[in-house]
Amino acid sequence: MIEELISMLEREFKERVKVYKDRGRYFVVVEPSDLKRVVKLAVERGFNHLITISGVDAGDHFEVVYHLKHGGEVLNLKVKVDKGNPRVPSVTEVIPGAVLYEYEVFDLFGVVPEGNEPPGPLVLPEGWPREVHPLHKEFKEES
Amino acid sequence: MGVLSWARAKSIWVLHFNSGGCNGCDIEAVAAFTPRFDAERFGVLLVPSPRHADALLVTGPVTKQIKDRLIRIYEQMPEPKFVIAFGTCACTGGVFKGSYSTCGGVDKVIPVDLYIPGCPPKPEALLNGIAELMRRVRGG
């Protein structure tokens, strides 16, 4: 099932997708501009449950990972985002349940979901500075 | 011991407030009021409004978001009032100490009369705490 989807994605997007397997799970790195189409294709092939969206501060860039599942198989779509202008297209048109996850990634990493812009400064206690995102590696907690 | 404190010691009404805890303490606090432990036999009652409460039972490490609400609830309670910090998080911040969004204990925000440590404390510990509170109210 997941192999079919992945070989289809490889055919369709050629060198714009990069596939690797880690600990028994598939990770597919896609371009931000292709994200919506890839998600749509995955949803059409049964991967219609978005588990969550994770952000990772990978040093010189952010990674935004979309975990989609179908039965016991999990497809991890990874998008690399530039730290200077962190934006990803919103997937809420395809998966309405993604709303809160996109807000969450904005709160913790400052990655803006285009098309589902958070209506206000979000996460965290009231009065939290808008440009500070606690899951950035350079953010240090006072002890 | 006056009549007032005698009566008060026999009818301590408690408002339970979760200040961002993990629920572990909350379910143990509620369990103390269910058939096996039955705290109500000491005249203790869970009440829904701060205006009716004698004691505030706070669980959780006090998140920065809830801090102002906790202070407001405390201010709404009539005198004399007692604050019980229930659980390690409420006492000191517990495992969440040093996190960017918690204050690290109830006593950083409002004065605390009674600390009940444990992660979470057993319902018996709450009963013990209530007995201690009754002794204090009587002026012992």
Next chain:
Amino acid sequence: MSVIQVPVGPQHPALKEPERFILHVEGESVVKVDVKIGYAHRGIEKIFERKMYIPGVFVAERICGICSAAHAVAYSLVVEKVAEVEPPERAKAIRTIAFELNRIQSHLLWLGILAHELGFDTLFMLTWRDRELVLSLIERLFGNRVTYGAVVPGGVRRDISDAAAKETVKVCEKIIERAREYLDLCLSEKTIVMRTENIGILKPHQSIALCAVGPVARGSAVRFDVREDEPYDALELLDFQMVVEDGCDTLSRTLVRVKETEVSAQIVKELAKKLPAGPIKIRLPMKLPEGEAVSRVEAPRGELFYYAVSKGGDKPYRMKVRTPTLANIPALCEMLKGCHIADVPVILASIDPCFACMDRVEVVDSSGRRRDLEEMLRRRGV
């Protein structure tokens, strides 16, 4: 008729935990709901990054005191996957016992809360009395009632003796008997049926579009249970029967949970009868290799998800947690739409919300601007 806003929370008698809901009501019916969450946000994902792998499990347990075993197991599974090790068979069985006992007490607790919201406090006291049976057993087996501290990456910390296993079987038989009684009660007692049937409707297609999980999805006829999709620990060896109801309302969600209580008790009974022999733990290396791993378990409230990134070293580089209540919030807003204001506490209770879980990384309004989830979902055609 004009629309009036009714704020509920953060401190409110109908809420056991601090969250805020703003109900927009027209007369007696709810037309719109705003949710403000984040009162219990404790920054746990950041804390994980400064904890070593093994002590991290104790933080994971404290994400939520009600589903503590689920968090401990999910965390341990993801760490074991990063380390590429497999715990011994006996440890797997003991873990599953802890996990399913945790589910039993959580579902009984939930049934009590529902009964309390219905104004049926007798049932509340009854279920919590039965829940003490399970808690005493858990205390006997693991030494603690709420956070067990038993499950760690690499296995478990405490063995189950033969005498304790025998007692487990006995308690499970009692629970099965009680669960059947509760099932009868839920189907026949007017107080329950009238307040839950056709209340809080969530259609199957809505459940799928909004990515609902756990008993909420299964109450809407969606076959989604991680224990069947991807069995973990000792569940691989068992014949697991998924519980699905097709009423799509609060009653269905109630029945799913009551029936699951019995299913879980059967699982524990079966495992306690034939615990595999052998060691209960393997040693994990201090430093784990680089890599990424994903683990999923079926917590009492639904699918619980951990995603770990390791860059080598003794601490995780990133640990992401997705808890079931967060996944069910969009579905909750859908259920509340059009309901009677008196039914709000019951519908709220029907998703078995656990805000402590949800808020470990959630969202708060801080500028005074209202975030309107409902509006957002409508724009997306839900």
